[in-house]
Amino acid sequence: GAVVSQHPSRVICKSGTSVKIECRSLDFQATTMFWYRQFPKKSLMLMATSNEGSKATYEQGVEKDKFLINHASLTLSTLTVTSAHPEDSSFYICSGQGANNYGYTFGSGTRLTVV
Amino acid sequence: AQKITQTQPGMFVQEKEAVTLDCTYDTSDQSYGLFWYKQPSSGEMIFLIYQGSYDEQNATEGRYSLNFQKARKSANLVISASQLGDSAMYFCAMREPDSNSGYALNFGKGTSLLVTP
Numbered sequence: 001g002a003v004v005s006q007h008p009s010r011v012i013c014k015s016g017t018s019v020k021i022e023c024r025s026l027d028f029q030a031t032t033m034f035w036y037r038q039f040p041k042k043s044l045m046l047m048a049t050s051n052e053g054s055k056a057t058y059e060q061g062v063e064k065d066k067f068l069i070n071h072a073s074l075t076l077s078t079l080t081v082t083s084a085h086p087e088d089s090s091f092y093i094c095s096g097q098g099a100n101n102y103g104y105t106f107g108s109g110t111r112l113t114v115v
Numbered sequence: 116a117q118k119i120t121q122t123q124p125g126m127f128v129q130e131k132e133a134v135t136l137d138c139t140y141d142t143s144d145q146s147y148g149l150f151w152y153k154q155p156s157s158g159e160m161i162f163l164i165y166q167g168s169y170d171e172q173n174a175t176e177g178r179y180s181l182n183f184q185k186a187r188k189s190a191n192l193v194i195s196a197s198q199l200g201d202s203a204m205y206f207c208a209m210r211e212p213d214s215n216s217g218y219a220l221n222f223g224k225g226t227s228l229l230v231t232p
Contacts, residue, residue: 106160
């Protein structure tokens with residue numbers, strides 16, 4: 001079945017640095033990638049939607065200059081947390097969707113800790 | 116406004132028993148989809164079952180079934196013959212067209228299920 005490979009699974013970074021999270025669709029073309037954030041014991045909150053070759057659409061309250069999303073190819077989407085701060089510590093998870101396909105394939109998630 | 120409501124923050128069930136996890140939703144669209152996902156402590160999202168708004172029969176997938184009551188806007192998940200490995204967070208989610216996010220899933224707050232021996 002469809003697989004989205006998400007890396008890294010865990011990352012610890014220093015405050016002020018940037019962290020890049022990658023999501024690769026391995027056996028399908030993800031025309032759309034959804035990026036979610038999840039705080040401990042909370043729900044998944046949609047951060048942004050990206051379509052291949054287009055600028056991402058961000059949800060209200062999500063800083064697009066802080067959470068840079070690139071979806072330059074049908075098999076790779078990246079989320080870069082710029083100038084990370086401790087409050088950015090969270091679980092980030094992507095979900096890929098192919099064209100004409102209403103199914104969702106989730107990555108395994110990235111646990112980010114900013115110290 | 117919350118579109119997916121899961122009113123049970125935590126549930127207990129004894130092994131081999133059945134358990135129902137509640138989910139109600141709010142939408143004005145005629146075409147929508149309802150999903151249930153399992154999230155173990157590792158964090159991965161495991162797809163369990165899907166129900167389309169036009170599906171007349173309740174969806175079933177092995178030990179999982181979805182009790183779809185369209186008029187009441189509820190989509191409860193029933194897990195039969197619970198196993199210890201079923202202990203996890205369970206999320207109900209809805210797909211509906213949205214001008215901003217396309218067809219993103221909206222998730223409920225989740226229910227933490229603990230299966231006891």
